[in-house]
Amino acid sequence: MLTALSIRDIVLVDVLDLEVRDGLTVLTGETGAGKSIILDALGLALGARGDAGLVRAGAKQASATAVFTAPDDPALIDLIAGKGFEVAPGEDLILRRIVAADGRSRAFVNDQPAGVTALREIGQALVEVHGQHETVGLLDWKTHRALLDAYGGLSPQLDGVGRAAEALKTAERKVADLKAAAADAAAHADELALNLSDLDALDPRADEETELAGERALLGAAEKAMGDLTDARASLGGDKLSRNLSAALRAVEHARTRAAQSGAEGDHPLLVKLTAAAEAIDRTLVEAEEALACVDAAADAFDFEPGR
16 A cells, blocks of 8 residues: 655655555645646656656756555565565565656665666556556456456466466476486487497407507507617618628639639638638628528518507
């Protein structure tokens, strides 16, 4: 119930504090006495459209404050709480609206800042205005169902439907959660199946990990070892060493032939030394070829595959 209305600097009214008592209150007066201004001020406090035209000439701002008895309607209490306002039990409900001279406005519910939309919704739940040019509450389709339910005394059925609807929503959420869990389980099963397929393809054996560790260590050293063997072969001269030793052996053999043709025979010191030189070169050639073969065999033993 409205108990008081305070008006400051609205249109022609500079200060007005109006107390409303129980029962019927009637505002009477001649045309231009300010009855409409009082109603406009009440509408402003209840969230109606406000503009700079409401501010009294010369004033910085206009304000309207409507005081109501403590809310006792559960729907109204839920609406106020749902909008985020705190009203202590037994505390009057105070709606206040301020409009500045530049048209900007501010709204408050029990001195708590509020949006105009929230103020309007609370105001509509508190006051219903009937007039020639006012919105009639019965024409607001959003109120029809509640009015019909109240008229038919259907509160118990309405509560039952509400509980059933909430139970349905809970069941739907549970079904959605179960479907999501089933989808996750199916995805996990597919992942496990793929992993098992990979394991089957790998065909792991007992103690294979130890073997693989050894092979991995060997492969890690293989690249550098192959480089070392390449350097060793290059240092030996590679195939060029065999060709040089063969050429040296042929040269010594030619020298020994020339010495024999010149008259040296049998145990002649020159033939003996040339023969010893030829034999030494021949042994070196054999050992050099054997050394190169051993280096190549060692390289082949690594079985190195780049990128493995």
